[in-house]
Amino acid sequence: MTNILVGTCSWTDPALVRSGWYPRGRRDAEGRLRYYAERFPVVEVDGTFYALPSERNSLLWVERTPPGFTFDVKAYAPLTGHPVKQAAAPDEVWARFAAGIEPLRAAGRLGGVLFQFPPWFRPGVRAERFLEETAQRTAGWPVHVEFRHPDWWEERHRDLTGALLSKYGFAAVGVDMAQGLPASLPPVTPVTTPRLSVVRFHGRSVSWGRGSKEERFRYDYPRAELAEWVPRLRELAERVDRLHVLFNNCCAAAAVQASETMAGLLSPRSSPSSSR
Numbered sequence: 001m002t003n004i005l006v007g008t009c010s011w012t013d014p015a016l017v018r019s020g021w022y023p024r025g026r027r028d029a030e031g032r033l034r035y036y037a038e039r040f041p042v043v044e045v046d047g048t049f050y051a052l053p054s055e056r057n058s059l060l061w062v063e064r065t066p067p068g069f070t071f072d073v074k075a076y077a078p079l080t081g082h083p084v085k086q087a088a089a090p091d092e093v094w095a096r097f098a099a100g101i102e103p104l105r106a107a108g109r110l111g112g113v114l115f116q117f118p119p120w121f122r123p124g125v126r127a128e129r130f131l132e133e134t135a136q137r138t139a140g141w142p143v144h145v146e147f148r149h150p151d152w153w154e155e156r157h158r159d160l161t162g163a164l165l166s167k168y169g170f171a172a173v174g175v176d177m178a179q180g181l182p183a184s185l186p187p188v189t190p191v192t193t194p195r196l197s198v199v200r201f202h203g204r205s206v207s208w209g210r211g212s213k214e215e216r217f218r219y220d221y222p223r224a225e226l227a228e229w230v231p232r233l234r235e236l237a238e239r240v241d242r243l244h245v246l247f248n249n250c251c252a253a254a255a256v257q258a259s260e261t262m263a264g265l266l267s268p269r270s271s272p273s274s275s276r
Contacts (some may be wrong), residue, residue, distance in 0.1 A: 004237050005042035005070060005111075006263040008022050008255040009200065009248040012047065015214070019252040030040040030064055042072065042111060044246050049074040049116070051083075052093070053100030060106045071104050071146075072109040072198070072244060080117050081130065099111050100205060105141075112142040112171065112196055113243060119148040119183060119209070123157050130162065130213030135168035144198045146173035153188050165192035171240075177202040177228065188237050196242045198232065201258065203249030218251040221258045223265075239246075 009017065026035040036043060045053070045061075053073065061071060061131060076097050077084045086240055088096070104110040111232045115134060121127055134143075147153065147166055167171050174189035179256065202208070203219025208215075237243040245262060247255040 003241060004233065004243045004245060004266055005040075006245045006259050006266065007042035007044070007247070008042040008250070008259050009044040009246050010046045010255075011036040011043050013250045013255075015251050015252060016256065021253040021256055030060075033061065033081060037069050039256075040263075041068065042070040042246070044074060044114065046074050046249075048097075048100070049077050052076055052096045055100055056101055056104035058101060062103055062109055065109070069109060070244075071109050072114055072246070073101050073104065073234045074114045074116065079134070080115050081121055082118050085104055110142065111219075111242070112144045112198070113138065114144055114146060114173070114196055114198075115170075116146045116173075121147065122149040123151050123161070124235060131168065131170075135170070139182045142171075143169070143195060144171035144173050144196060146175065146198075146200065147185070148183070150183065150185050152193040153186050153190075158188065158190070162190045162192050169193050169195075171196040171198060172200045175202055176200075176204070178204040178206050178208050179208065181208055189232060191236070191239045194240055196244065197236055198244045198246065199229075199236070201245070201247045201249060203254070214251055217249050218254075219249045220254050221247075221261070222241050222248065223261055226262050227259065227265055231264075233266060 015034070017027070022032050026032060076093065078093055091118055101110060101113070116273050151157055162172065170192060171191045172192040174187065174197070175185050175263065176187055178184060179187070189197065189199060201221070203221070205216055205219050207215040233243065233245060247258045247262070249255050249258060
């Protein structure tokens with residue numbers, strides 16, 4: 001299906017750079033992005049979670065990738081309620097973020113802006129007000145939302161959560177992760193807008209919710225685990241204009257390897273029997 005884009009949640013992760021996946025002569029900033037974009041049609045920009053994006057970088061990203069290549073951009077941490085040391089007023093932060101991603105939007109390369117809300121962002125009146133304000137601030141943007149508190153997608157809240165995201169035209173993010181942990185989210189894939197659906201594969205480390213970043217995300221997906229998702233992803237793709245499948249198991253080359261495997265499994269040349 002041509003409306004399924006498979007990629008990773010970073011092309012600059014230090015562990016990926018150290019892994020040797022980028023060949024010699026392609027390990028500088030320009031070479032890495034060009035090499036990545038030759039192999040995948042989409043990438044998530046994770047650095048914008050830690051620092052505000054710059055117009056210059058966005059222009060360079062457009063220049064260094066082929067027509068049709070898509071960038072999903074992770075919202076800056078303060079915009080999703082994560083605490084950071086920053087002196088700028090909220091209006092200024094929003095304005096600077098918007099200016100930083102504008103070259104991507106203007107070039108038709110902005111697939112969506114990911115608002116990843118923290119584990120303490122739970123269903124309730126305060127959260128609904130925050131989402132309403134986010135919708136006002138992002139009017140006209142393609143937005144997708146990932147919740148990290150399990151209650152949002154538990155059965156008792158699921159319909160209300162879907163209705164809330166639909167109200168604002170936000171695409172829901174489904175996740176794959178280890179199950180049975182206190183912080184586990186169910187592997188649901190709700191469609192809240194026909195424009196886009198996103199599934200992010202975090203790996204299935206049992207250290208989710210605790211430990212270092214490397215411990216939480218270190219995971220190599222066996223082919224069989226990815227194949228289990230193929231029918232669901234194909235069905236999901238039939239319900240939306242575009243489906244982004246992104247791998248966040250960002251240790252060494254695990255994410256790019258999983259992306260390559262998943263892209264092969266989802267290829268029109270891959271029959272259901274060959275996915276098993």
